[in-house]
Amino acid sequence: MLAGKHILLGITGSIAAYKAAALTRLLVKAGCEVQVVMTTLAKQFITPLTMATLSKRPILVEFFDPENGAWNSHIKLGEWADCMLVAPATANTLAKMAHGVADNLLLTSYLSARCPVAVAPAMDLDMFAHPSTQENLRLLASRGVKIVDPGSGFLASGLEGKGRMAEPEQIVAFLEELFDEKKKSLAGKHLLVTAGPTCEAIDPVRYITNHSTGKMGYAIAGELAARGARVTLVSGPTQLACPKGVDRVDVRSAEQMYEASTKAFPQADGAVMCAAVADYTPAVVADRKIKKSDDDMAIPLKRTRDIAAELGRQKEGRLLVGFALETDHELEHAQGKLERKNLDFIVLNSLQNAGAGFGVDTNVVTLIDRQGREELPLLSKHEVASRIVDKIESLILK
């Protein structure tokens, strides 16, 4: 959701400025570009070097560089930003924002910003509760400024009450909501997504699995839900948190995934088969732990059922998207699967590309349908998810 967004982060002179470091890290991790603008006093609380290192850009404080006269254009900053966030926002800066005072670069940037603006107040409880601060916040809110409500707890003054700046994770979630107000293009649609590995029991303590982490499938489920779709995520065991607004059905084996998927598919408008399903499972599962002996051993395996192929047989106008992970003859194999499984399109991952495959946060994929193919560059898994969902959207809304 936040990937690629330009965030103009204003930091003012509050002890909570130390939290701006963690906030910047989270934003950068989420794929944002962060430009920090600080007030002179903020530099006393957190160093420009820390903020420049974390944001990967020189920070800005003054209107111009006194050494060479280079101008820091607040107009350009305002145009560049997709969102201006002032965190922490002191009572002083809030008052100046509310009344149009323009005596530093942060404030002139605010006055010229055309993008959404959010503030995360941070101050002592009495300053926060003071009618003038409350009035200023009301005034800012009435002009569309979003307020990230401060929390209650111990304050730097030793007092306890409301005024602690919201935690960095909460601020990031707030920004996600802010950007999430985009068009719910898939409202009314229901998609099934399978994700993660399967685990095939050998005995009560051992199983056969693979390296899938579920990241790609979870990113797709999250993106579909963000665009308003109802999403049923049938997931093998993963370490991932369920994306917001997604119904997750937890399974372990290929057989359980088959049952859950064939049950959900008739109610859905389409399915994205992202799971790395085991092709073979032990023919018998020992009910007790298998004891070792001095001999070698072999485990007889039987074929599992192909979920994608089964849904392909039942699809009756529903959309079906598959994945292919290939190490050789990639296009040929992927095209074969497109036909055999009766898919609308297939997402080809090649393990031969650096930055693609299991566990990593990036992927290099080619989208293949009966009309042709589209090779995407190296992108984050979230951006890949967004491109795949763009294609789903174009087919399902046809």
Ligand code: C5P
């Ligand atoms: O044939 P292959 O396993 O390479 O095909 C991969 C595609 O088929 C993926 O979309 C995967 O989720 C799906 N699949 C499945 N059930 C299986 C095996 C693969 O849904 N048993």
